[in-house]
Amino acid sequence: MDNSKDVREFLMNRRSRITPAQAGLPAYGGTRRVAGLKREEVAMLTGVSTEYYARLERGNLRGASESVLESLAGALQLDEAERAHLLDLAKAAAPSRAPGARRVRAEVRPSVERILAGMTGTPAYIRNSRMDIVAANSLCFALYGGILSADTLPLNLARFMFLDPRSQDFFLEWNTLADDLAAALRTEAGRNPRDRTASLVTLPPEARNSRHAGHGTTSASTAPPARHCTTRSSETSNSPVIHSNSPERA
Numbered sequence: 001m002d003n004s005k006d007v008r009e010f011l012m013n014r015r016s017r018i019t020p021a022q023a024g025l026p027a028y029g030g031t032r033r034v035a036g037l038k039r040e041e042v043a044m045l046t047g048v049s050t051e052y053y054a055r056l057e058r059g060n061l062r063g064a065s066e067s068v069l070e071s072l073a074g075a076l077q078l079d080e081a082e083r084a085h086l087l088d089l090a091k092a093a094a095p096s097r098a099p100g101a102r103r104v105r106a107e108v109r110p111s112v113e114r115i116l117a118g119m120t121g122t123p124a125y126i127r128n129s130r131m132d133i134v135a136a137n138s139l140c141f142a143l144y145g146g147i148l149s150a151d152t153l154p155l156n157l158a159r160f161m162f163l164d165p166r167s168q169d170f171f172l173e174w175n176t177l178a179d180d181l182a183a184a185l186r187t188e189a190g191r192n193p194r195d196r197t198a199s200l201v202t203l204p205p206e207a208r209n210s211r212h213a214g215h216g217t218t219s220a221s222t223a224p225p226a227r228h229c230t231t232r233s234s235e236t237s238n239s240p241v242i243h244s245n246s247p248e249r250a
Contacts, residue, residue: 003092004059006186010089011057014076015042022077045075061093085187108135129188131157131181158185 016036020026023037023045032038037045043053048068056064056072069090073083108116108126116126116137123140125148127133132154141149147170148155158181161167161174168174 003089007059007061007089007093008057010086011076014078014082015039015057018077023075042072042075046071061090064090088187127157129184131184133157157181 018036040050043050123143125133125136125140134154161181
């Protein structure tokens with residue numbers, strides 16, 4: 001998978017955030033022509049040559065060892081989520097050992113089904129990391145009436161969010177959720193790059209340009225409140241999400 005553009009944008013963005021003072025480097029007089037650190041400064045902090053770092057920043061992570069990536073993460077002062085994303089980008093750049101992608105079935109493990117069945121007092125649904133809603137209880141079907149039903153499962157929440165015009169009226173906090181979904185999809189694409197499901201959504205400009213869309217992660221435990229509800233109550237409700245990375249049956 002050619003992810004050189006993602007790698008290039010990620011490294012350049014993170015390099016531009018750090019000043020020499022933050023990196024513990026001496027700041028000399030005069031105006032710097034670049035925002036943040038220079039390439040040679042990042043290379044020095046990482047312990048590699050300037051030429052080698054320049055190759056990495058051009059988007060070529062193939063062959064980069066884990067120790068180099070960890071040193072680079074330290075030089076760029078990446079947080080835990082950003083460090084994980086860098087490693088995912090490196091994995092995506094590596095040659096595939098086997099053709100085809102790991103396919104995730106829509107069936108739900110019995111243990112997860114029992115958890116869902118036990119949640120009788122609140123709407124809840126089960127989704128996987130690709131934002132496929134694979135199961136829901138009756139209260140959730142009622143809350144998401146007209147959108148979610150037993151007949152529409154599995155329903156991809158990201159497809160609805162970005163491709164269905166009803167979503168902007170349906171969700172009270174559409175912009176926030178769009179940011180979170182875009183971030184989650186990009187993270188999943190990095191983790192499992194040969195699974196096309198993670199990159200099916202064509203992101204609108206507001207999602208592509210959000211501060212999260214490029215390289216964030218999300219682990220939200222609740223779905224956003226819906227503007228539309230099948231009851232007459234004007235109150236909104238949150239739907240707990242059971243997030244299963246491997247929803248298939250054991």
